[in-house]
């Protein structure tokens with residue numbers, strides 16, 4: 338799509354969200370001026386927008402600076418959370434629109450270390466247990482009790498076939514995402530529950546109609562026992578948070594009673610034996626069956642706690658394990674591609690940061706390619722302001738990892754979030770160092786393409802503080818790549834919209850080193866004002882604004898930004914690459930010439946860290 342056409346689509350989208358949905362199509366068709374493909378394209382985007390909103394895909398509340406790590410949140414009813422550092426005006430925006438968003442599971446909810454195989458094994462365990470129970474029930478019915486009605490076997494046989502098929506699928510080599518495992522697990526439990534309840538309903542009704550209350554009651558007691566086994570098996574085999582485990586096992590516990598209630602309501606004449614039984618024993622049916630229900634609910638609580646404990650212990654065990662020569666000490670954080678751990682080399686004992694690619698990500702060829710490129714290219718660069726790579730490897734479980742220098746300190750995103758916008762002199766001090774790191778990459782013909790505050794660290798290195806370190810070369814490309822590279826084949830947006838250059842946002846032009854200069858200008862803007870130049874709305878809105886809207890001068894967002902620095906930032910943020918600094922070294926020189934450039938130095942940095950962040954400094 339040409340930039341002009343892209344802009345037209347974006348403009349129409351922008352306007353269409355304001356039009357009454359009932360009249361939207363007619364309005365859109367008229368505004369498309371008879372261009373059917375334009376009309377269809379904008380309709381498609383609107384539908385995605387609405388779907389994303391309905392499904393609850395929102396930007397993370399705490400992260401103004403990093404839209405690459407959007408998460409799925411379960412409560413779309415809440416007001417749209419304004420990013421911590423975003424301007425107050427963001428309150429009225431629509432929910433996040435994420436047509437091309439890299440959506441990841443919420444960190445923590447997603448078992449990420451070596452967990453694919455574990456989840457597979459445990460789900461297989463649960464399936465096999467259900468098959469064994471069902472086969473035993475069948476065998477008992479027809480071999481021991483000699484149940485005469487062969488039709489009653491049908492649901493059980495179908496269940497065995499379905500569970501067996503799932504088992505075969507799980508034995509296969511195909512990789513599944515955590516969401517797929519979750520769906521398979523819930524589907525399996527749901528099917529088992531439906532079949533058992535159906536069988537309970539049929540058999541109890543059959544015996545009740547024949548007036549055989551003793552056997553009807555026996556069927557109920559057996560169902561309670563089967564629920565007991567299922568509840569315990571779930572607790573042992575299904576890796577879960579306690580909330581999810583509780584919702585599943587409580588449902589299993591209540592199912593025999595819900596079925597009983599259904600029988601009572603639908604066939605009161607056949608189920609008269611229940612009240613008779615109560616009367617004979619001097620109690621009510623509720624008292625009679627309530628005790629069983631209470632025991633099952635206690636078991637369900639116990640099993641939920643068990644599921645949670647097993648999952649927690651396994652996670653701790655995994656985190657304490659060794660990866661080759663490295664011992665994982667603690668988790669530092671998680672990004673779009675995987676987790677980063679503080680680790681220690683077995684012999685050198687030096688601390689390092691170990692980045693582990695998420696197992697479900699490793700299943701995607703493109704992601705692995707990105708990971709390998711990140712390692713290779715970063716390792717080739719040797720500037721002191723670029724993070725140093727120590728090692729690269731693959732675990733026995735097939736997980737990829739690389740090891741880099743550990744950076745005590747804070748990312749620029751965290752720095753601004755915790756302490757607010759930086760004084761201009763300090764921003765210049767950090768930005769100049771990033772310019773030098775970028776100069777080396779650009780000279781090697783590489784464009785970083787993902788410059789953002791979370792990818793730059795203010796760190797303590799070699800006894801000095803506020804040493805800027807540039808990380809995450811995962812999106813780096815040689816200058817003058819193919820056009821429109823920003824959307825991957827899987828439809829993910831590559832890069833971070835709030836810090837993307839207009840040419841990256843529209844994908845309409847070749848991206849060169851001046852694209853990084855734009856992103857660095859956006860980082861400067863963020864450091865000085867506490868918010869990126871464009872932060873309102875979802876992804877498409879931001880991309881539209883980046884491509885089209887003029888940038889509000891930083892001093893209008895936060896008074897006190899010096900004129901000379903403001904001019905530099907606005908020049909970096911020019912829509913046309915030709916209007917920006919031609920080279921990152923020119924930018925560095927311009928920053929060095931700012932009046933505030935001498936306001937910050939190593940001594941002031943050391944003092945600041947000792948007072949404000951003594952722990953991070955340590």
Ligand SMILES: Nc1ncnc2c1ncn2[C@@H]1O[C@H](COP(=O)(O)OP(=O)(O)OP(=O)(O)O)[C@@H](O)[C@H]1O
Nearest residue numbers: 405669670671672673674677690742743744748791
């Ligand atoms: N070398 C390092 N030293 C110390 N902490 C690090 C290091 N590298 C990353 N981290 C921390 O680990 C966390 C995850 O980093 P990662 O690079 O995966 O995330 P990201 O850059 O936010 O995400 P993405 O890769 O999607 O852009 C971040 O909070 C970051 O601060």
